[in-house]
Amino acid sequence: DNEDIYTVGIEFGLAGLELESSQLTHWSQDFSEEEVEIACRYAFRELNRFPSWFPRLYEQHPQKVSELVIQEIGWELECLKENKHYVLSKVCWSGEWLWNSIAEAMLVLLDKEPIHISILKDLLKIVQGSSSISNHMLAQLAERKCNVPISIATIPYWYATWISVDPKQAIKPFSDWLAAINLHDQQKATQKAMIMIVALLGKRRSGSGFREAFKTPTHLMQLYQLMHQYIRFENDLHRANSGAYSPELRDDAQEARDYLLSMLNTIPGKETYLALKELARTHPVEESRKRLKQYAKEREEIDADSSPWTSSQFSEFAKTMECTPSNHRELFDLGVQQLLDLKHSLEEGDDSIASTLAKEDQEAGIRKVIANWCGSRSFDKYVITQEEELADAKRPDCRFSSSRFNAPVPVELKLADNWGGPDLFERLENQLCGDYLRDNHSSRGIFVLVYRGKKITWQLQESNVKVTFAELVEALQAHWMQLSPSYPKIEQIAVIGIDLTKRTNRVKPAKKK
CATH class of the missing domain: 1.25.40 (Serine Threonine Protein Phosphatase 5, Tetratricopeptide repeat)
Structure with missing residues (x-):
């Protein structure tokens, strides 16, 4: 009977608090600590959930309410009964607004290892969802x-x-x-x-x-x-068509x-493609291996597609034949295109400066020409910097960057005449892939080789085979394809060779009369 009287009293108290909170604009703002505690005691006794006014009480008195909630949960856990954690359960399932303020105290309770699994799961949910716990x-x-x-x-x-x-x-x-x-x-x-x-x-x-x-x-x-x-x-x-069941x-x-x-x-991305290929190779079920191969193929096809253009991009392309990059991939594509345009200008153009540039035997001089050429044709679509120092003091020769997003495209330049074949293979892997593309924002890079005509052949890596400049460029691109699975976070490497002797070598000597 006393339980019934007590329950009725709690119900009347909760009803009164609900009525007051709905009618008074500044309700609870001037509550004393004792009044806050009384209100909390009522809130703790609400069945199944906290009353609608409880978050408002917390907003006005966060420290006191948090202290009382922590105290109540601690008392519940000391009772050592499976069904005696009403407040913890309410905080877990409907009191997310409390989590940040009580999470550190819950972490202390977790350190003591709760006896019951249900309590452990509730405490873990609170600390997992709290931004105050790292x-x-x-x-x-x-x-x-x-x-x-x-x-x-x-x-x-x-x-x-x-x-x-x-x-x-x-x-x-x-x-x-x-x-x-x-x-x-x-x-x-x-x-x-x-x-x-x-x-x-x-x-x-x-x-x-x-x-x-x-x-x-x-x-x-x-x-x-x-x-x-x-x-x-x-x-x-296998539950299909088996009627109702409890999971x-x-x-x-x-x-x-x-x-x-x-x-x-x-x-999306190459790392997923490689993971799907590995699962297709190792999955214990043959039918699943076939399905995973198909998933890998579909992933590769989807990732190969560019993002759909917007109407403004179509308009911009119609005017300039180029689009301002909106992401890392588009910046990479534009950077590659600019360097290919430079390659064509030097190797095929009527006003080519290749013969003059071929006299430059230092990479710094070649780098300045390439950076200035790309920069003069940027039309504010990108910025190209030279030897910009990174956090680890490394300095890529050039980087294409955008003011719209933080995902630069590093460019590594080498004068092919100044390097042996194995050294170029090593620089591609360890310098461009290993150093300049370690940043999580960048997954694509460009390796540029410039040939001045001072060297005839290069030895391939781990081989006595001698190759020409054109064959060297192809071998370096093929080398990246072999390295690619070992660098799952790097999506693409483009190797571009610029032959400064190409135009000169095509000029035939005049026939003797």
Whole structure:
């Protein structure tokens, strides 16, 4: 009876607070700390959710409300009963506006390792969704929990947390942990893999709320391969046309496993293409290998297409025969086109200055001519800089840049006469690919070779074969194609050869009479 009287009193109190908050413009603004605490006590007793006025109370008194919420959650966790975390559950599912202010306190509670899995999941959701907790803080805690576990039941959740914020460091230890379990109990290893992937990605039709640092082609590929080892295709449940059913862990896990591939397939770029090709080679199911080959082919075709032009781009092209680049790829294409135009002017033009330029035996002099030529034809579509110093003190010869976006295209220039063949191959890989394209904003570069006619042949890399200048340019472009799989973040390298002797060599001597 006392419970009924108490419940009725709570209901009347909540109704009064609801009425006041809806009618008074400055409601709660002048509340004392005691009044804030009383209002919070009522809010904590609301069934299933917080009352509509509670966020407003928090806006007026954030520190006090946060303190009381933290205190209440701490008390609930001390009760050690599965069904005694009403406030934590409400904060988790309907109190996202509280997360940032209480997240550090929740991290402390996580460090003490909650007994119940449901509490662990609620606390993880709060800290994962809070901007006040860094990826590094979460990774440190999760790594420690995985390496020195208190309960084996919680380890999959800690690995999911670790992978969500630091997949590069976490996936390998998780794979090793599963392999160790699998030696003695294959069924248990499968169960742990299923728990982890569902915790990481969430159940069907609902996300997990975990962070998504793992959503890169390489990490998605690694996770997909790993999940197929333990959540095997041949053991999948097939529910189609079987009537109503309640999804089990296996249902959610096999859907999460397949969702990894769906996420991978939507990411544009070369890295995805290479990941799909690798999966097509290693997938244990033949039918899936065929499908993955098709995915890789489609990805390659889609990425080869340029972005559709806007009406303003069509108009600009009609006037100038060029478009202002709107992204890194378009800037690269324009830079290549400008350098090819320069090549044609020097090798084929009636007013070619090739014979004069061929007298310059230093790369600095050639670089200035190329940069000035490209700069004079930019028409504000790009800027070309010379030897711009990067953060690591490296200086690419030139860079095409745009004021519209931060994704420059580096250009490396070499006077072919001054270099041996193997040295040029090394510079293409280590200087252009290894140094100048390390920046995540840039994935395309240009390697320009200028020939003055002072050298006749070049030795190919790791070979005694001697080649001409034209053959050298082709060999360098082919070398990049061989290197390409080793540089998944680099989309394209163009090797352009400019032969300053070409026009002169075509002039035939006059016949003797």
